[in-house]
């Protein structure tokens with residue numbers, strides 16, 4: 001893959017980073033799913049910008065509208081709370097949804113901030129932005145959701161609108177009927193044409209395209225306003241503990257966190273996303289608080305299914321999930337794809353001691369042996385990542401001491417965007 005193709009695939013920030021700007025790159029390149037006939041022809045840059053602003057304003061209304069759910073109670077924002085970086089406000093590992101709000105989900109709610117940098121899914125990803133060699137195959141990378149099964153925000157938005165355990169509509173027509181009654185129905189007509197409600201698929205596509213455009217608006221979704229961003233720009237300092245945490249986070253022999261959660265600006269100066277969007281297997285313990293896990297034959301194996309279906313049978317992909325960004329991570333109350341962990345300190349401790357002290361994380365069998373990697377059938381254990389901080393043997397000393405774990409947690413606290421800090425309420 002050449003650098004050029006890569007740039008086409010990756011929706012980079014077209015306008016000034018952090019500025020009150022919308023990512024225009026997505027508009028011409030990524031509207032594949034949109035309905036034919038409801039789009040204007042070629043646009044000038046100014047027209048494209050104005051259209052992006054119109055769609056983002058409409059998308060914002062749709063995002064907060066609970067009347068679009070079968071229950072009438074659930075909007076996108078119910079699970080993706082803006083005050084929590086568009087992640088979950090609750091500590092439940094999975095949210096309830098459906099027409100009676102009694103159907104539990106299968107996975108923890110991810111943040112919607114910083115998704116603008118997620119590349120389209122690729123099984124063989126060659127990164128020209130890395131300090132590494134462009135010819136290195138980084139393996140499966142990118143795509144939206146924990147298993148990367150969709151590329152475009154518009155296609156993603158169809159999932160919760162139609163999922164029986166999320167917003168619970170039975171088809172596009174049901175969503176279209178609700179859109180037609182919405183207070184912003186006139187805005188949809190203005191943006192997509194008078195005939196947009198003639199065909200339910202057109203109005204459904206208009207809604208999901210508007211949602212996707214809203215999710216690409218810089219001030220809401222990628223402000224890069226954390227203290228760490230200010231520090232990188234030479235405009236803020238970090239405490240001694242935060243600096244130690246940063247060093248441990250980046251040290252290949254210690255945390256080695258930044259090998260996946262990139263922490264330095266890219267070659268073009270773009271601030272770090274704290275993810276390389278690669279797929280890895282970490283063996284999070286099975287979370288019995290997820291009702292689906294009561295069935296011992298059910299396993300969420302991420303990239304190989306069952307929610308993603310195109311890699312069913314690809315055993316080498318079982319147990320792999322997309323690396324999440326760590327920006328705003330302190331605002332989360334449940335961590336990892338299955339929401340098993342509820343404190344950041346536990347997450348970092350798990351990294352430090354999964355190998356050296358597995359009994360701390362996994363349950364015991366009646367005979368006292370440890371049920372290691374209890375959410376991943378043994379046939380797939382070879383897929384687990386073995387690099388530092390993993391790869392030690394039971395009984396080895398942990399790769400990070402308790403004070404070092406505290407240092408890393410302190411560093412993660414510098415990644416919160418300014419508008420989400422508690423003191424932001426005061427301004």
Ligand code: HEC
Nearest residue numbers: 075076079095097107108109110144145146157160166211
């Ligand atoms: C009932 C809770 C719930 C509702 C309502 C909901 N989501 Fe989500 N959202 C989730 C969960 C859980 C995931 C992870 C799904 C997965 O990995 O399969 C997710 C994933 C996403 C992602 C991908 C994030 C990533 O890291 O790749 C986007 C984008 C998104 N949701 C947008 C929306 C939009 C837009 C709506 C409204 C149309 C919406 N969501 C409604 C729970 C919800």
Ligand code: HEC
Nearest residue numbers: 255256257260280284321322323324335336337347351385
């Ligand atoms: C080999 C790549 C890799 C390395 C190294 C790595 N991570 Fe992760 N990280 C991931 C992946 C993949 C996930 C998601 C795993 C899952 O949900 O099953 C994750 C999840 C997380 C989460 C949960 C985020 C959320 O939104 O739920 C935190 C916090 C985290 N990592 C911190 C760290 C820290 C701190 C280190 C270093 C001690 C580290 N990671 C090292 C790949 C990595």
